[in-house]
C-alpha cells in the first residue's frame with residue numbers, strides 16, 4: 001500500500017498553476033478570468049487555497065486568520081511580517097494615537113506637492129543620520145521605492161545587472177526601463193564582475209545599475225556587499241541594495257548587513273521598506289548622491305503621482321525606530337535570533353531542508369506544488385499559520401514555506417510549529433526533497 005493517502009489523486013487543484021491561465025485569450029478582457037476563477041474556487045473548496053487570509057485579531061505570535069472562504073483558523077502565527085513584534089507594541093500604538101490627535105489621519109497630497117508632514121520630515125532626517133547618507137526620501141510603500149528608483153535612474157540605453165531572485169518591484173522596474181537587462185546568479189559578485197567587464201567593453205558611456213538585496217527573502221541568502229560595491233566602482237557602475245528584510249531586524253544596532261559589513265554611508269543607493277520590521281507601510285531611499293531627491297520629485301512617478309505616507313504612518317515608523325535603536329531593540333533582536341536558531345535547528349533535526357542562513361525568514365523547501373499544497377492544508381488545519389510560496393514566485397519544483405519569525409514567539413510556539421510540520425509531513429506521506437534534489441539553477445529562479 002502507498003505511504004501517501006492522497007496518491008493517485010493529483011487533480012488540477014493540486015497540480016495546475018495560476019500561470020497556466022495567463023495565456024487565455026478572447027476579445028472580452030473580463031471573461032478571460034472565468035477558468036482562473038474556477039481553478040481557485042476548486043482549490044478553496046478542497047482546502048487548498050491558503051492565500052488572501054485576513055487577520056481577525058491583532059498581529060501577534062498567536063492569532064486568528066480568516067480564509068477567503070471565511071473559515072477561521074486559530075494558531076501559532078509564522079505568517080506575519082513583524083520581525084521585532086512592534087505591530088502591537090504599546091509605545092508604537094501610543095505614538096500612532098498621539099499622531100492622529102495632533103495631525104489627523106491623512107497626508108492629503110503627494111510628497112512632490114504638499115503631502116509631507118512634520119513626522120515624515122523627521123523620519124527622513126533620522127534615517128539619513130542613521131545610514132550616514134546626505135539625503136533620504138520616504139516613499140508610500142517599499143514597492144514604490146524600489147520601482148520608482150530604478151525607473152527614475154535608468155534610461156533606455158543604460159544597462160541593469162540584476163540578481164536573479166531580486167524582488168518583483170525591482171524585476172518589474174528593470175523590465176520597464178531598458179531591454180539591456182543582465183540577470184546574474186544569486187549573490188554572485190564574480191558574475192557581476194564579468195558582466196560589468198563585458199558591458200563596459202561594448203558600452204563605455206552607458207549608465208549601469210547593479211541591483212542586489214541585503215538579505216534575499218526567498219532563500220535567506222546574503223551577498224558580499226563590500227565586494228559588490230568595489231566591483232561597481234571599478235566599472236563606474238551604481239550599486240543599489242534593497243534592505244527590506246534586514247534593516248531594523250538584523251545585526252548590531254538593527255543596521256542590517258550594510259552595517260554588519262562596515263558599509264554605512266558607502267553604498268551608492270540603499271532602498272528599504274518599513275513593512276517587515278517598522279510596523280507600517282512605507283519605504284525609503286538613502287543616498288549621498290547630490291540631485292537624486294529632486295530627481296525623484298520630478299521623475300519617480302510612484303512618488304510624484306501617489307499620495308505620501310500619512311503622518312500617522314510616519315509617526316509609527318519613528319516610534320518603531322526609537323525601539324529599534326534602544327537597548328530594548330537589541331534585546332528583541334537577541335530573542336528573534338534565538339527563535340530563528342531554535343526553529344532552524346529543530347526543523348533540520350527532523351530532516352527538513354531549511355534554506356540559507358539564519359534570518360527572520362526561515363525557508364523550508366517542500367518541493368513540487370502538489371505535496372506542498374497538501375502539507376500546507378494539513379498544517380493550517382492543525383493550527384500552524386504558515387505561508388506557502390509556489391510558482392510563479394519560485395520555480396515549479398521549489399515550493400516552500402517561508403516561515404516568518406518574531407521576537408515575541410515563545411520557545412513553546414516555535415516547538416509547536418515544528419511539531420505540526422512533522423505531523424503534516426507524516427499525515428500526507430510526503431517525501432521531502434533532499435540536497436541531492438537541488439537543481440542546477442538557483443532555487444529562487
Ligand SMILES: Cc1ncc(COP(=O)(O)O)c(C=O)c1O
Pocket residue numbers: 141142143144146167169213217242244245273274275281282283
Ligand atoms: C525585498 C523586498 N523589497 C521590497 C518590498 C516591497 O515592500 P512593501 O511591502 O513596503 O511594498 C518587499 C516586500 O515584499 C520585499 O520583500
